Amino acid sequence: YTDDIRISDVILKRLTEAYRRIRNTSRFILGNLYDFNVDADSVPYENMTEMDRWALHRLQEVIKRVREAYERHQFHAVFYTLYNYCTVDLSALYLDVLKDRLYTNRGASAARRSGQTAMFTILNAMTRLLAPILTFTAEEVWASLPGWREKEESVHLTQFPEVNTQFFNEDLGERWKAMIDAKAEIAKAIEQARKEKVIGHSLDARITVAAPDKMRALFETHLEDLRSLLIVSQLQLADVHDIANPYQSEEIKGLAVGVEKARGAKCERCWIYEESVGTNAGHPTVCGRCIPNL
Numbered sequence: 001y002t003d004d005i006r007i008s009d010v011i012l013k014r015l016t017e018a019y020r021r022i023r024n025t026s027r028f029i030l031g032n033l034y035d036f037n038v039d040a041d042s043v044p045y046e047n048m049t050e051m052d053r054w055a056l057h058r059l060q061e062v063i064k065r066v067r068e069a070y071e072r073h074q075f076h077a078v079f080y081t082l083y084n085y086c087t088v089d090l091s092a093l094y095l096d097v098l099k100d101r102l103y104t105n106r107g108a109s110a111a112r113r114s115g116q117t118a119m120f121t122i123l124n125a126m127t128r129l130l131a132p133i134l135t136f137t138a139e140e141v142w143a144s145l146p147g148w149r150e151k152e153e154s155v156h157l158t159q160f161p162e163v164n165t166q167f168f169n170e171d172l173g174e175r176w177k178a179m180i181d182a183k184a185e186i187a188k189a190i191e192q193a194r195k196e197k198v199i200g201h202s203l204d205a206r207i208t209v210a211a212p213d214k215m216r217a218l219f220e221t222h223l224e225d226l227r228s229l230l231i232v233s234q235l236q237l238a239d240v241h242d243i244a245n246p247y248q249s250e251e252i253k254g255l256a257v258g259v260e261k262a263r264g265a266k267c268e269r270c271w272i273y274e275e276s277v278g279t280n281a282g283h284p285t286v287c288g289r290c291i292p293n294l
Helices: 009-031 050-071 075-104 110-130 135-144 170-195 213-221 223-230
Strands: 205-210 234-237 256-261
Touching: 009 075, 009 110, 009 135, 050 075, 050 110, 050 170, 050 223, 075 110, 075 223, 110 135, 170 205, 170 213, 170 223, 170 256, 213 223, 213 234, 223 234
Parallel strands: 205 234
Antiparallel strands: 205 256
8 A cells, every 4th residue: 555556467476376375384284183172182382392382482473573564554564474484484394394293193192282283373373364464265264273162253253363472482482593594504415415316305314413512512402303304314413524525504604514325224104214114023114213103
């Protein structure tokens, strides 16, 4: 409303792609809440995985920014904040990493329910924030959300979500920002290895990382989280002189990465390479991590 409305085939195509991204993100979450009972299965915040708690922290930042944009009548900022959130934070990062937990853990496992709790909380808030702009889509999503005791009949009878101070954790946000920044640099080494035919998919990789002291200390306490973020089979820390022909990051001084073919065999269930594959006579093609979930 601050300028003349522009229209063209290019603009319409761009908007269609943006809309499809938001709709597909919502569909993915709904598809993975098919067995989630909000009142019975929700995991208390303090029992959620740290990655899920980070996702809820990031959601609070989005809620704050979108509410402020609405109050200033900056509707373009509302749309692009939510679009970027769907594209960058959810589709390309959080939901992509979460797939392993959703698809390979037992249905009622604490880790899977933690992820479902976070996804439900995210989509619940996002649908209400989108409602004034994507009116009919928001109503469709709301109708498809699992029911709970206080659920309103229509999204348009609800209020915007408030920033939940319990979920807002700046220290947690800084830790995960550091790991996500490192992921972006390590991904460059993985891509280089892919081009050199060392690996095909990232799950084919065994990654060795050397990092500056502060970052290494973070990695030591979050090694499995970082492995999951990278979507690789194996990850270890080492000193830079122990890595043959390392990739040296230009963005993070002191970060060096080695990429080699993962050890062991590929689990036919989770696709992760594990040396435990073949050690169980009853399930010779499945890894030790997956066997308890069968």
